[in-house]
Amino acid sequence: MADEEQFDGLDELPSSPSPDTIKVGSTTMSLPTKLKGKKIKKKGHRRENNITGEVTFKKSSSEAIAGALQLGIAHSVGKLSERPDRDVLMQDFEVVELIDFPTKGTTLTPPHEFGEFTFQSYAPLAMRYFRDIFDISVEGYIHSIIHEPLTAIGNPGASGSLFWITHDDEFIIKTVDNKEAEFLMNLLPGYFMNVQQNPRTLLPKFYGLYCVKKERKHIRVVVMNNLLPRDVEMHYKFDLKGSRYKRKANSKEQQKKSPTWKDLDFERIFDSKRISLVKESYNAMIETIKRDCLVLNSFSIMDYSFLIGVHKCSVGEIASMESMSLSASNSRGNSVFKRSALYSSPMEQVFTGSQVNLQLSQHKVDQNWGGIPALLPDGTQVLIYCGIIDILQCYKLLKRTEHFFKSLYTNGEEISVVRPGFYAERFQDFLKNKVFIPQSKSSLPNPSQILEQGLEEELEDKLSKEAAKSNVDHNKNGTYF
Amino acid sequence: MADEEQFDGLDELPSSPSPDTIKVGSTTMSLPTKLKGKKIKKKGHRRENNITGEVTFKKSSSEAIAGALQLGIAHSVGKLSERPDRDVLMQDFEVVELIDFPTKGTTLTPPHEFGEFTFQSYAPLAMRYFRDIFDISVEGYIHSIIHEPLTAIGNPGASGSLFWITHDDEFIIKTVDNKEAEFLMNLLPGYFMNVQQNPRTLLPKFYGLYCVKKERKHIRVVVMNNLLPRDVEMHYKFDLKGSRYKRKANSKEQQKKSPTWKDLDFERIFDSKRISLVKESYNAMIETIKRDCLVLNSFSIMDYSFLIGVHKCSVGEIASMESMSLSASNSRGNSVFKRSALYSSPMEQVFTGSQVNLQLSQHKVDQNWGGIPALLPDGTQVLIYCGIIDILQCYKLLKRTEHFFKSLYTNGEEISVVRPGFYAERFQDFLKNKVFIPQSKSSLPNPSQILEQGLEEELEDKLSKEAAKSNVDHNKNGTYF
Numbered sequence: 001m002a003d004e005e006q007f008d009g010l011d012e013l014p015s016s017p018s019p020d021t022i023k024v025g026s027t028t029m030s031l032p033t034k035l036k037g038k039k040i041k042k043k044g045h046r047r048e049n050n051i052t053g054e055v056t057f058k059k060s061s062s063e064a065i066a067g068a069l070q071l072g073i074a075h076s077v078g079k080l081s082e083r084p085d086r087d088v089l090m091q092d093f094e095v096v097e098l099i100d101f102p103t104k105g106t107t108l109t110p111p112h113e114f115g116e117f118t119f120q121s122y123a124p125l126a127m128r129y130f131r132d133i134f135d136i137s138v139e140g141y142i143h144s145i146i147h148e149p150l151t152a153i154g155n156p157g158a159s160g161s162l163f164w165i166t167h168d169d170e171f172i173i174k175t176v177d178n179k180e181a182e183f184l185m186n187l188l189p190g191y192f193m194n195v196q197q198n199p200r201t202l203l204p205k206f207y208g209l210y211c212v213k214k215e216r217k218h219i220r221v222v223v224m225n226n227l228l229p230r231d232v233e234m235h236y237k238f239d240l241k242g243s244r245y246k247r248k249a250n251s252k253e254q255q256k257k258s259p260t261w262k263d264l265d266f267e268r269i270f271d272s273k274r275i276s277l278v279k280e281s282y283n284a285m286i287e288t289i290k291r292d293c294l295v296l297n298s299f300s301i302m303d304y305s306f307l308i309g310v311h312k313c314s315v316g317e318i319a320s321m322e323s324m325s326l327s328a329s330n331s332r333g334n335s336v337f338k339r340s341a342l343y344s345s346p347m348e349q350v351f352t353g354s355q356v357n358l359q360l361s362q363h364k365v366d367q368n369w370g371g372i373p374a375l376l377p378d379g380t381q382v383l384i385y386c387g388i389i390d391i392l393q394c395y396k397l398l399k400r401t402e403h404f405f406k407s408l409y410t411n412g413e414e415i416s417v418v419r420p421g422f423y424a425e426r427f428q429d430f431l432k433n434k435v436f437i438p439q440s441k442s443s444l445p446n447p448s449q450i451l452e453q454g455l456e457e458e459l460e461d462k463l464s465k466e467a468a469k470s471n472v473d474h475n476k477n478g479t480y481f
Numbered sequence: 482m483a484d485e486e487q488f489d490g491l492d493e494l495p496s497s498p499s500p501d502t503i504k505v506g507s508t509t510m511s512l513p514t515k516l517k518g519k520k521i522k523k524k525g526h527r528r529e530n531n532i533t534g535e536v537t538f539k540k541s542s543s544e545a546i547a548g549a550l551q552l553g554i555a556h557s558v559g560k561l562s563e564r565p566d567r568d569v570l571m572q573d574f575e576v577v578e579l580i581d582f583p584t585k586g587t588t589l590t591p592p593h594e595f596g597e598f599t600f601q602s603y604a605p606l607a608m609r610y611f612r613d614i615f616d617i618s619v620e621g622y623i624h625s626i627i628h629e630p631l632t633a634i635g636n637p638g639a640s641g642s643l644f645w646i647t648h649d650d651e652f653i654i655k656t657v658d659n660k661e662a663e664f665l666m667n668l669l670p671g672y673f674m675n676v677q678q679n680p681r682t683l684l685p686k687f688y689g690l691y692c693v694k695k696e697r698k699h700i701r702v703v704v705m706n707n708l709l710p711r712d713v714e715m716h717y718k719f720d721l722k723g724s725r726y727k728r729k730a731n732s733k734e735q736q737k738k739s740p741t742w743k744d745l746d747f748e749r750i751f752d753s754k755r756i757s758l759v760k761e762s763y764n765a766m767i768e769t770i771k772r773d774c775l776v777l778n779s780f781s782i783m784d785y786s787f788l789i790g791v792h793k794c795s796v797g798e799i800a801s802m803e804s805m806s807l808s809a810s811n812s813r814g815n816s817v818f819k820r821s822a823l824y825s826s827p828m829e830q831v832f833t834g835s836q837v838n839l840q841l842s843q844h845k846v847d848q849n850w851g852g853i854p855a856l857l858p859d860g861t862q863v864l865i866y867c868g869i870i871d872i873l874q875c876y877k878l879l880k881r882t883e884h885f886f887k888s889l890y891t892n893g894e895e896i897s898v899v900r901p902g903f904y905a906e907r908f909q910d911f912l913k914n915k916v917f918i919p920q921s922k923s924s925l926p927n928p929s930q931i932l933e934q935g936l937e938e939e940l941e942d943k944l945s946k947e948a949a950k951s952n953v954d955h956n957k958n959g960t961y962f
Binding site for chain 2 (some may be wrong): 291
């Protein structure tokens with residue numbers, strides 16, 4: 001590990017064209033030292049050239065890393081699929097498989113242009129099991145990863161990680177450091193147990209943990225589920241922790257087209273009111289959060305967030321969803337309905353007696369808590385997409401704990417980083433009492449009324465030629481479906 | 482641990498009446514040294530007085546231990562049931578709960594006459610989870626354990642353990658030493674994974690691991706499933722390992738009313754022929770054994786056995802089973818049918834697409850592989866009861882390995898103790914190719930024919946007044962049901 005960490009803190013600059021120089025006519029001039037830094041935006045191992053836009057991570061370009069990942073993952077998963085299926089054993093959580101990818105290729109690997117690297121696949125059999133239980137097929141996984149180049153996405157957090165998303169929006173690939181990778185490896189047996197016992201878990205779904213070893217540097221990545229599909233417009237995004245301390249989106253974030261709001265913003269935006277869920281959804285969600293927090297707490301994990309994406313439904317969507325619900329159709333389109341199909345059957349059927357339903361679906365874990373019908377405080381009908389994120393951070397907190405120790409006992413409620421048990425408790429309380437509110441079904445209009453209302457409004461909509469209108473602002477007596 | 486192990490090897494004799502002396506008239510005479518030993522049969526920590534019949538274990542009487550176990554288990558399980566249900570965590574596998582049972586009683590414990598003891602419950606939450614998944618209710622468990630005194634049963638093995646069985650035949654309680662208990666604790670995470678992935682597992686079902694600490698001695702017990710119900714007559718019992726070395730019941734065993742035969746006896750009794758199973762049962766069983774062996778091998782476990790009980794069906798049983806199968810009734814009597822009810826539905830339904838069926842039954846694990854219809858080589862219709870036993874022995878083998886190492890490579894096939902991988906392989910091969918044979922269903926008569934035949938024979942049976950007759954020896958073209 002030491003060999004790769006020794007470069008930490010150096011401001012790495014692309015070697016050609018030299019960013020230290022600038023051409024003025026035919027003369028090459030050195031840039032003043034102060035200007036050099038401004039060209040390169042750095043965060044952790046991530047470097048971004050403000051002029052060329054090139055992003056590097058541990059001196060490798062984002063594109064070269066993505067290319068190596070595509071080759072490596074396809075090879076690893078493909079090779080694994082040739083082996084007979086068998087049960088996962090405790091030892092499988094500790095396995096690391098290696099394969100060399102020389103640029104010239106071998107009998108097993110193709111020639112490539114990403115620079116010689118070694119690909120490591122962590123706990124491959126356990127990860128295959130998780131993919132299987134999360135209902136990800138071998139073909140689907142490989143296709144998503146390699147069919148088209150991975151798309152680098154802006155760094156959503158402040159961690160200095162690189163992020164990519166697959167062309168079909170299914171998977172997110174994120175760099176993690178060696179501590180995070182090690183932590184995830186240690187977490188795997190407990191993660192296995194959680195997935196088995198709590199199949200509606202809201203924890204991140206881990207599909208793979210890999211490492212590209214290149215020029216003595218280790219670039220480790222984790223492949224996870226994508227909570228917020230890009231093809232569904234998110235009218236709000238929230239990253240909630242249950243803390244009030246510094247939990248406000250900064251001005252830079254606020255200026256973004258689609259900012260990620262925090263706890264204090266949530267309070268402000270919704271005027272300290274809550275998002276309504278059908279009682280069964282509410283109970284199932286709070287129960288799931290409780291079980292997930294139990295696991296996180298047992299691993300002394302803190303500082304995780306609850307991510308919520310809010311999509312305001314158009315009138316057409318409301319009508320379509322209602323008709324899906326009535327016909328109990330299984331067809332899934334590539335739209336907002338794709339992820340909400342799980343919830344297209346009546347909510348009680350999905351949420352009550354969940355054990356039975358889950359068993360019927362071959363003990364698979366839900367793909368997403370995406371597309372759950374909900375009502376904003378102003379009555380707007382929405383679909384929400386949510387999950388718990390950033391659960392591999394605990395090692396950082398261990399370092400910071402001492403620093404925060406004093407404030408813990410003086411003003412415990414106001415800081416974001418506290419003991420895991422307290423953190424988990426506050427997190428749950430916040431979601432239970434400040435973010436979501438249950439609404440009894442009896443107070444809602446019946447489905448056919450909604451459908452009629454939806455169709456009438458759609459007709460109106462068409463007539464008024466407001467084709468671009470994507471939201472419908474209902475009054476406070478808004479309807480569920 | 483040291484304090485309790487220091488007495489190992491000492492021949493403990495009851496202190497009063499002194500077994501070292503004998504009264505001849507009014508004179509007390511010392512017994513010659515040679516005779517002393519004969520009064521006391523010892524094996525490990527077990528001592529049996531040949532004259533009084535009293536059995537002790539680490540100086541405590543079998544009855545006092547059984548009484549303490551009843552009190553302790555009832556308290557531990559009852560107390561646990563007051564706590565809210567929650568998911569099992571990795572840490573739960575390491576928990577040991579303690580409670581003191583003074584003879585006078587406390588506010589929490591009743592007064593008793595078993596001598597002051599401390600009761601330890603190992604991994605109580607994990608064990609609760611296993612009981613739940615094995616479909617054992619709190620009430621049922623407590624009732625079985627405490628409703629009537631535990632019955633001490635003769636030591637079936639050569640281990641010097643004490644065995645008890647509950648009045649309703651459901652559970653076996655067996656003493657284990659500290660190494661076995663520790664080994665089981667270490668095995669629990671892997672055991673959890675196996676139960677989850679391989680719900681038809683043939684491994685022992687562990688329902689509890691406890692310790693009675695009394696006068697500085699630890700008496701540890703494990704509560705397990707009872708594979709061979711006493712109310713079903715076992716016409717044959719086999720303990721099979723897949724080895725030929727010393728695998729023959731000794732003369733003492735042979736003289737028993739119901740001897741447990743070994744590998745070479747199996748070969749002799751059935752003339753090197755095999756027990757026929759419907760193809761689907763055969764495949765499911767071999768597949769299950771394979772998966773169980775994978776787990777055992779992963780923990781370097783060896784020397785386990787496959788226990789088979791064979792019950793020859795009476796004509797009445799055949800007819801009743803057939804009618805149960807036809808009516809798909811769920812009623813379970815307290816007889817041979819109790820344990821075969823799981824198999825009363827058509828075999829294909831149970832064995833093929835087992836995933837789906839298991840899911841339907843709320844992911845519970847099969848109680849038993851008891852009561853599987855089979856045919857002996859001579860065509861006799863039987864029900865077989867089977868499972869893998871003695872899986873906590875590995876630590877003993879570690880000590881013995883060195884000793885056996887030479888023979889391993891010179892005559893590996895002939896000795897019972899070899900490398901775990903080889904052991905598992907040979908074990909599976911033996912069961913697959915020497916013990917069981919698949920039979921295609923198409924070659925079997927259809928159910929109504931069997932029923933008619935069964936009823937006719939039953940009538941004949943009654944007429945011939947052979948009321949005591951318990952077996953029906955069919956010809957070699959015998960029938961399945």
